[in-house]
Amino acid sequence: MPFRASDPVQAMTPTPNASLADAAPWWRPARGDALRIRGGRPLVGSYPISGAKNAVLPLMVAALLTPHLVTLRNVPASLDVAVLSALLRRLGVDMNWSRATVGLSLTMCADRIRPGDVDADLVGRMRASVLLLGALLARCGEAVLPMPGGDAIGLRGIDFHLAGLRAMGAEIELVGGTIHARAPGGLRGAAIHLPQPSVGATENLLLAAVLARGTTTIGNAAREPEIADLVACLRAMGARIDGVGTHALTVHGGAALAGAVHAVMPDRIEIGTLACAAAITGGELTLRNARLDLLGAAAPALAAAGVALREVDGGLVASRAAMGLVGIDVTTGPYPEFATDLQSPVLALLAFAKGASAVTETIFEQRFRHVDELRKMGANIVVRGRTALVRGVPELRGAAVTGMDVRAAAALLIAALGAAGESVLDGLDHLDRGYDGMTEKLAACGAAIERSGGS
Numbered sequence: 001m002p003f004r005a006s007d008p009v010q011a012m013t014p015t016p017n018a019s020l021a022d023a024a025p026w027w028r029p030a031r032g033d034a035l036r037i038r039g040g041r042p043l044v045g046s047y048p049i050s051g052a053k054n055a056v057l058p059l060m061v062a063a064l065l066t067p068h069l070v071t072l073r074n075v076p077a078s079l080d081v082a083v084l085s086a087l088l089r090r091l092g093v094d095m096n097w098s099r100a101t102v103g104l105s106l107t108m109c110a111d112r113i114r115p116g117d118v119d120a121d122l123v124g125r126m127r128a129s130v131l132l133l134g135a136l137l138a139r140c141g142e143a144v145l146p147m148p149g150g151d152a153i154g155l156r157g158i159d160f161h162l163a164g165l166r167a168m169g170a171e172i173e174l175v176g177g178t179i180h181a182r183a184p185g186g187l188r189g190a191a192i193h194l195p196q197p198s199v200g201a202t203e204n205l206l207l208a209a210v211l212a213r214g215t216t217t218i219g220n221a222a223r224e225p226e227i228a229d230l231v232a233c234l235r236a237m238g239a240r241i242d243g244v245g246t247h248a249l250t251v252h253g254g255a256a257l258a259g260a261v262h263a264v265m266p267d268r269i270e271i272g273t274l275a276c277a278a279a280i281t282g283g284e285l286t287l288r289n290a291r292l293d294l295l296g297a298a299a300p301a302l303a304a305a306g307v308a309l310r311e312v313d314g315g316l317v318a319s320r321a322a323m324g325l326v327g328i329d330v331t332t333g334p335y336p337e338f339a340t341d342l343q344s345p346v347l348a349l350l351a352f353a354k355g356a357s358a359v360t361e362t363i364f365e366q367r368f369r370h371v372d373e374l375r376k377m378g379a380n381i382v383v384r385g386r387t388a389l390v391r392g393v394p395e396l397r398g399a400a401v402t403g404m405d406v407r408a409a410a411a412l413l414i415a416a417l418g419a420a421g422e423s424v425l426d427g428l429d430h431l432d433r434g435y436d437g438m439t440e441k442l443a444a445c446g447a448a449i450e451r452s453g454g455s
């Protein structure tokens with residue numbers, strides 16, 4: 001059924017075979033399979049920052065915790081959101097979409113759910129689908145989930161998730177690549193300590209703990225702003241959670257949850273990426289809805305590298321500082337340290353900067369796969385173990401490159417915008433997974449960019 005901007009609300013009845021297009025009628029597979037980019041034009045204008053991909057996914061899963069309506073505003077129209085919509089719809093969740101001034105508005109109703117109906121194909125496309133485990137166990141007492149997929153950027157185990165849920169009384173078996181989880185007597189509160197402050201594990205355990213009987217403590221919890229956004233929505237639904245923003249979360253579980261209306265936080269990774277793009281191209285972008293406080297250690301790091309960010313009413317203005325781009329040393333880490341998701345775009349920025357930089361990746365072991373692609377464009381970067389050593393060059397030149405994960409694709413795109421001549425970027429599925437209309441928004445700010453190759 002076509003989705004038109006004029007449609008106030010698109011109502012759908014769940015069916016077991018709901019496809020992506022049915023569950024997310026706004027989703028259009030991108031035309032063409034490559035992006036052709038002519039670099040060297042300054043980006044100038046107003047760029048709307050979308051709702052955060054990494055916040056919206058757990059927020060959508062939170063709707064499984066209640067039979068009442070949960071409405072999310074500022075939902076980004078990205079492929080990951082479409083895939084999770086199809087998963088949720090197949091589980092029996094009613095999805096109602098409407099276009100809003102900013103992003104999409106989604107109202108979900110999970111009053112009749114079928115916990116066994118999880119689509120293996122869809123789960124294989126997205127790591128965040130593992131969040132269904134905590135929510136389904138808590139709500140239904142059982143969950144059967146194929147092992148989740150996602151970007152190939154490291155081991156990305158889910159052992160912390162499983163250990164935490166087991167501590168809450170879940171019985172979990174892995175049979176032939178499928179997770180079978182049961183909590184016959186319901187989940188109960190537990191004292192959990194995470195070996196590392198995992199974002200996904202903290203979210204999964206929060207989702208489970210709000211319905212579990214008794215009190216759960218999560219030690220060494222992640223402090224990413226997306227966790228605070230999830231907690232804000234769960235609190236609006238009636239959950240009692242203390243310690244947000246710290247490493248020690250306490251959840252007083254067991255109460256039935258109500259519905260809620262919640263606006264998804266702005267995407268801090270899109271903010272950082274576009275700030276780099278403005279500085280690389282020597283332009284000036286007004287990043288609407290952007291907030292400096294979301295960037296953590298990336299804010300001073302970007303400033304030191306010559307990315308000027310000025311707070312204005314309703315957003316940030318990003319440009320290249322008068323001193324020009326300068327090499328810096330960066331080490332990724334859990335929030336508020338430098339975000340691993342900003343490592344790729346910042347590496348692209350530093351390829352253009354005066355002097356040397358050392359970028360050390362501590363979260364995911366395979367997150368330098370964009371380096372070879374940047375080298376095709378003339379970047380001078382070598383990888384030594386977990387550190388990429390960069391010597392800035394005055395100019396990159398266009399090349400045919402492939403983005404192999406969400407953030408790498410965005411990094412190559414902004415490098416191409418600053419490079420002389422034409423680039424062709426493959427791997428657009430990755431770009432579409434994580435960003436809402438990034439190419440269109442860039443084109444509106446003067447980028448010479450078009451989809452090519454394909455229908």
Ligand code: UD1
Nearest residue numbers: 054128155156157158159160161196198199200201341363
């Ligand atoms: C989330 C983000 C991703 C971001 C990452 C780190 C979403 C949808 N994705 O991913 O964009 O790059 O946080 O900020 O929000 N680990 C284990 N066992 C586990 C869980 C994690 O060993 O059970 C390890 C991982 O391999 C990794 C580290 O812990 O080395 C951090 O991973 P985690 O914070 O869980 O990342 P995600 O939640 O998958």
